[in-house]
Amino acid sequence: MLPDDQDVYSLIGEDGFHRLIAAFYRQVPGDDILGPMYPPADMQGAEDRLREFLIFRFGGPPRYLEQRGHPRLRMRHAPFPVTAAARDRWMQIMNKALEETALPAGVDTVLRTFFESTATFMINRGPLPSA
Numbered sequence: 001m002l003p004d005d006q007d008v009y010s011l012i013g014e015d016g017f018h019r020l021i022a023a024f025y026r027q028v029p030g031d032d033i034l035g036p037m038y039p040p041a042d043m044q045g046a047e048d049r050l051r052e053f054l055i056f057r058f059g060g061p062p063r064y065l066e067q068r069g070h071p072r073l074r075m076r077h078a079p080f081p082v083t084a085a086a087r088d089r090w091m092q093i094m095n096k097a098l099e100e101t102a103l104p105a106g107v108d109t110v111l112r113t114f115f116e117s118t119a120t121f122m123i124n125r126g127p128l129p130s131a
């Protein structure tokens with residue numbers, strides 16, 4: 001049985017989210033598609049925002065909500081050209097970060113599923129994937 005979304009935080013804690021999102025952002029600056037989209041002078045801020053969002057979304061303290069307000073993720077991504085290729089690359093480096101971080105299997109599955117659907121939902125330029 002897979003854990004409920006709201007139980008993920010208690011299963012992996014701050015440390016699990018911290019390791020995962022640090023592993024993700026280590027790959028961003030050197031990426032030819034994603035690197036240029038992110039703020040070079042505020043990579044730590046970007047890392048903090050994604051990590052705090054996930055902590056809030058998966059049953060942890062709602063610091064993201066307090067600091068950033070309602071996520072409105074599609075709207076916040078509107079300035080960035082999220083094509084299907086950008087989405088696939090984002091998933092590719094997130095999957096690599098998940099492999100590196102080796103979270104418990106159930107948590108890994110829940111997060112992968114969430115990232116897959118959210119990343120597709122974020123596409124805002126060009127043709128949508130057919131499947």
Ligand code: HEM
Nearest residue numbers: 037038046049050053068076080082086087090118119122
């Ligand atoms: C599909 C490909 C994606 C691309 C190319 C992308 C790109 C970006 C960029 C360039 C930023 C600005 C960095 C910053 O915070 O300064 C950002 C912010 C953010 N992204 Fe994404 N993103 C993608 C998918 C996702 C997904 C799947 C999630 C959720 C799991 C997500 C969650 C966030 C959050 C929470 C922020 C910060 C929003 C804020 O409070 O301002 N993104 N993204």
